[in-house]
Structure formats: C-alpha cells, structure tokens
Amino acid sequence: MENIVQARKYALVTGASSGIGRELAALLAREGYALVLVARRTEPMQALAAQLEQAHGTTSVVVGADLGSPEGVRSVVREVTERQLEIDVLVNNAGFGLAGPFTELPNEPQLGMIDLNIRALTALTRELVPAMVARRRGYVLNVASSAAFQPGPLMAVYYASKAYVLSFSAALHEELRGSGVKVTALCPGFTETEFAARAAEHQKPRLFSGPLGKLDARQVAEAGYRALKQGRAVVVPGFTNRLGAWFAPVTPLAVKLRITRYFNASES
Numbered sequence: 687m688e689n690i691v692q693a694r695k696y697a698l699v700t701g702a703s704s705g706i707g708r709e710l711a712a713l714l715a716r717e718g719y720a721l722v723l724v725a726r727r728t729e730p731m732q733a734l735a736a737q738l739e740q741a742h743g744t745t746s747v748v749v750g751a752d753l754g755s756p757e758g759v760r761s762v763v764r765e766v767t768e769r770q771l772e773i774d775v776l777v778n779n780a781g782f783g784l785a786g787p788f789t790e791l792p793n794e795p796q797l798g799m800i801d802l803n804i805r806a807l808t809a810l811t812r813e814l815v816p817a818m819v820a821r822r823r824g825y826v827l828n829v830a831s832s833a834a835f836q837p838g839p840l841m842a843v844y845y846a847s848k849a850y851v852l853s854f855s856a857a858l859h860e861e862l863r864g865s866g867v868k869v870t871a872l873c874p875g876f877t878e879t880e881f882a883a884r885a886a887e888h889q890k891p892r893l894f895s896g897p898l899g900k901l902d903a904r905q906v907a908e909a910g911y912r913a914l915k916q917g918r919a920v921v922v923p924g925f926t927n928r929l930g931a932w933f934a935p936v937t938p939l940a941v942k943l944r945i946t947r948y949f950n951a952s953e954s
C-alpha cells in the first residue's frame with residue numbers, strides 16, 4: 687500500500703464540523719496531513735483544529751463557507767489559492783438529505799441539495815484536481831451513499847443527488863487512471879450523525895429507527911480512507927449495505943421502488 691503522507695501536504699475536507707467529515711479530518715490528521723476544514727459552523731471546526739494540533743501537531747486552516755452558494759465555493763478556492771496550499775487530498779463530504787413527498791416539501795431546500803451535494807462537489811473537484819494532475823499525484827474522496835444505487839421515493843432528490851455523485855466519481859476514476867490521481871466514491875448506509883435530524887425535519891423515515899442497522903461515523907471514515915489509499919473506485923461500508931449494492935442491478939425496478947419507499951416512509 688502506498689504511503690500517501692508527506693510534510694505540508696494538505697487534505698481539504700468539506701463538512702468537517704460534524705459526523706463523517708469530522709472523523710475523516712481526524713483520521714487524515716493522524717496520518718500526518720495538514721488540514722483545510724470547511725463548513726458553515728466555524729466553532730466546532732476551531733475546536734477540532736485545537737484538539738488535532740495538541741494530539742498530532744496538525745496545522746489547520748478553518749474556512750467558514752456556505753457551499754450551497756457559488757460564492758461560498760469561490761471563497762474556499764480563494765483561500766487555497768491565496769495561501770498557496772498544495773491540496774493532496776480532496777474530501778467532498780458536505781451534504782444533506784430531506785425526507786418527504788417531493789410535491790409537498792418546499793422547493794428551496796430541495797434545490798439546495800442539488801447546489802450542495804452536486805454543484806459544490808463538482809465545482810471543487812474541477813477547481814482543485816487539475817493541480818493534482820499536473821503534480822501527477824492526488825486523492826479525491828467523494829461521499830455518496832447507499833442511496834446512490836436505486837431511486838428513493840419519499841427522498842427523491844437526495845437519492846438522485848447521490849446517484850450523480852457515484853456516477854460522476856466512477857467516471858472520473860476511470861478518466862484519471864494512470865494520471866497519479868485516485869478518485870473514490872464512499873457509499874455509507876445509515877450512519878449515526880447529525881444527518882438524520884436535518885433530513886427528518888418534515889418526515890421521519892422508518893430507516894432512521896435503524897431496522898437495517900446503523901454505522902458508526904468513525905468506521906465509515908476508516909473504510910473510506912482505506913479505499914482511498916488502495917485506489918478503489920467505490921467502497922460500501924457494512925455488510926447489509928454491500929448486499930443492497932450487489933443486488934440493486936439485478937432487482938426489478940418496481941421491487942426496488944417499493945422496498946425503498948417502505949423504508950423512507952414514516953412509521954405512523
């Protein structure tokens with residue numbers, strides 16, 4: 687396995703203020719990376735930066751930015767460019783979901799999922815990967831979801847956004863084969879983070895009560911990091927989720943839709 691750590695190589699992690707992103711940042715710090723931490727809430731990132739400095743001597747740049755807006759994405763790129771940071775690892779993790787019937791959920795947050803889960807991820811990849819290609823070295827970890835493997839009635843936009851992330855990442859993985867830049871899609875199933883609270887604002891899906899199990903954010907981060915180092919195109923942590931991903935292509939669409947609808951519906 688290649689040792690991907692060098693002095694003053696930066697890992698940029700979006701959505702580093704909580705959950706999977708926070709765990710990925712901590713892991714990358716442990717591996718010797720300096721960090722660029724990005725999210726809207728700066729306080730938890732400052733606290734994480736202080737903790738990682740004490741534990742590993744990690745240098746962190748904290749960037750408060752709303753990646754749901756093009757200006758937010760631009761401000762992150764500006765920070766990287768002005769400070770001349772060499773980004774060796776890009777982790778596109780920031781994202782959110784929203785459960786409920788498409789026609790009843792408000793329009794703005796549904797479009798917001800497209801802005802964050804798709805647009806910001808694509809824009810940051812386009813901005814930061816060419817320098818990796820020029821250096822013939824780099825890693826991109828895009829956080830998709832087990833939701834990427836089938837359409838998701840009652841979370842329609844979220845599932846579709848994650849299908850985009852998986853498709854985009856796999857395509858880029860192949861495009862960049864031999865370039866020295868590795869691209870991996872991380873596809874977790876339901877994971878214990880702040881995700882559920884935000885996604886269940888209008889309706890709480892049955893899935894969030896954990897009938898298919900819950901993953902731990904640290905384990906998800908470790909699986910993602912391992913796959914990244916190994917240069918794998920896709921990783922699905924957790925046995926049940928892997929089963930789902932294996933069977934999805936051979937399951938009739940109507941069956942997939944009914945099953946997914948069942949788990950996305952509220953219990954009451």
Ligand SMILES: NC(=O)c1ccc[n+]([C@@H]2O[C@H](COP(=O)([O-])OP(=O)(O)OC[C@H]3O[C@@H](n4cnc5c(N)ncnc54)[C@H](OP(=O)(O)O)[C@@H]3O)[C@@H](O)[C@H]2O)c1
Nearest residue numbers: 701703704705706725726727753781831876877879880881
């Ligand atoms: N938890 C799950 O069950 C699960 C399953 C599969 C995939 N995922 C994916 O995993 C990724 C991480 O989610 P998580 O589970 O760790 O949830 P989380 O604890 O809610 O973390 C989401 C992160 O994204 C950031 N974020 C949200 N909106 C943002 C915005 N407009 N601009 C910048 N940052 C923003 C949040 O920070 P601020 O609020 O401070 O901005 C937070 O750091 C997401 O892409 C999610 O879709 C989660």
